[in-house]
Amino acid sequence: SKMKFAGLVGSLRKGAHSATVMRTLQELAPEGTEIEVLEIGHLPHYDEDLKADGSPQAVLDFAAGLRGADGVVIVTPEYNRSMPGVLKNALDWVSKEPEPPFADKPVAIISQSPGALGGILANYHLRQVLSVMRADFLTGGEVAINGVAGKMADGTITDEGTRKVLTRDLERLAQMVRVVELTRGA
Numbered sequence: 001s002k003m004k005f006a007g008l009v010g011s012l013r014k015g016a017h018s019a020t021v022m023r024t025l026q027e028l029a030p031e032g033t034e035i036e037v038l039e040i041g042h043l044p045h046y047d048e049d050l051k052a053d054g055s056p057q058a059v060l061d062f063a064a065g066l067r068g069a070d071g072v073v074i075v076t077p078e079y080n081r082s083m084p085g086v087l088k089n090a091l092d093w094v095s096k097e098p099e100p101p102f103a104d105k106p107v108a109i110i111s112q113s114p115g116a117l118g119g120i121l122a123n124y125h126l127r128q129v130l131s132v133m134r135a136d137f138l139t140g141g142e143v144a145i146n147g148v149a150g151k152m153a154d155g156t157i158t159d160e161g162t163r164k165v166l167t168r169d170l171e172r173l174a175q176m177v178r179v180v181e182l183t184r185g186a
């Protein structure tokens with residue numbers, strides 16, 4: 001069966017560059033892999049009181065979606081040199097769920113920005129946060145797409161160099177999944 005990656009998009013707006021990058025990743029997914037986007041916009045603001053009778057259904061479903069994935073791909077913009085609150089909110093929710101879904105989970109982190117730095121600081125904040133959750137994220141060769149607006153057309157990334165980098169990142173993620181599964185004896 002196919003290797004399944006869950007895709008998280010750190011922007012909610014319809015025309016998001018992040019969503020364009022995610023669609024491109026779905027298009028470029030290596031043979032035998034697929035990316036299914038898990039929505040995060042409908043999750044409530046984190047409030048421990050909402051957990052009084054168990055976590056909200058939306059959180060349970062989101063956590064289950066992550067657990068069921070072999071790996072996770074995150075595409076995020078940078079807001080004020082960090083990740084958008086909506087993404088942090090989603091991560092905070094699942095970090096407090098039983099069987100934390102990010103523990104030992106291979107994750108590829110991709111940031112994008114119309115600006116010159118490609119959201120690299122959001123990219124690194126995400127690494128910091130995922131470290132606490134014991135994720136196995138890809139290190140080295142950060143994927144921070146700068147000047148993203150000039151690298152896309154008709155809802156997809158057209159810049160050849162960027163497409164190569166994205167393809168390579170997914171191949172590295174698939175490889176990490178295979179290694180993790182071997183270590184687990186799966």
Ligand code: FNR
Pocket residue numbers: 010011012013015016017018019076077078079080081082112113114115116117118119
């Ligand atoms: C931004 N933007 C931005 N860009 C950047 O490179 N570094 C930053 O710190 C910020 N900060 C920031 C804060 C807020 C509140 C907004 C709304 C925007 C610009 C941002 O990169 C741009 O709007 C992207 O297009 C957002 O990504 P999506 O929505 O297109 O995926």
